[in-house]
Amino acid sequence: MTEFSLSDLEKIVGERAHSGDPDSWTAKLFARGIDKAAQKLGEEAVETVIAAVKGDKQGLVSESADLIYHWLVVLGIAGIPLSDVLKELEGRTGRSGIAEKASRPQG
Ligand SMILES: N=c1c2ncn([C@@H]3O[C@H](COP(=O)(O)OP(=O)(O)OP(=O)(O)O)[C@@H](O)[C@H]3O)c2ncn1[C@@H]1O[C@H](COP(=O)(O)O)[C@@H](O)[C@H]1O
Numbered sequence: 001m002t003e004f005s006l007s008d009l010e011k012i013v014g015e016r017a018h019s020g021d022p023d024s025w026t027a028k029l030f031a032r033g034i035d036k037a038a039q040k041l042g043e044e045a046v047e048t049v050i051a052a053v054k055g056d057k058q059g060l061v062s063e064s065a066d067l068i069y070h071w072l073v074v075l076g077i078a079g080i081p082l083s084d085v086l087k088e089l090e091g092r093t094g095r096s097g098i099a100e101k102a103s104r105p106q107g
Pocket residue numbers: 012013016023024025026027065066069
């Protein structure tokens with residue numbers, strides 16, 4: 001089990017965002033703005049869906065990583081900390097409907 005967390009990645013994204021490093025993809029996305037970053041997020045989402053429906057497990061892992069990275073970039077450009085999303089998720093854990101759904105076998 002890795003110790004690496006989304007919070008670690010959020011920190012890296014924040015550090016690279018305004019690094020001015022011409023080789024930094026993160027810096028490029030921040031410079032190009034929310035439209036380009038959101039477009040990339042959408043593309044990665046589609047690629048994740050394709051890997052899932054194809055049953056491509058390694059592809060699903062790799063595309064999920066791309067998706068989560070681009071999602072954190074979009075959050076960063078929008079000025080929303082990861083902790084806001086985690087708080088939102090935490091707030092949902094008490095909702096009985098959702099808890100029931102999560103415990104039901106999928107089919
Ligand atoms: N996790 C990632 C990560 N995942 C994907 N990518 C980049 O996302 C880009 C987009 O992927 P695509 O396959 O769509 O690339 P592309 O076809 O070249 O892009 P376009 O032609 O569509 O513009 C690629 O350049 C990938 O390298 C990432 N870039 C950075 N990170 C993390 O961010 C850190 C800082 O990276 P830099 O900002 O590049 O220094 C890295 O150490 C990583 O931890």
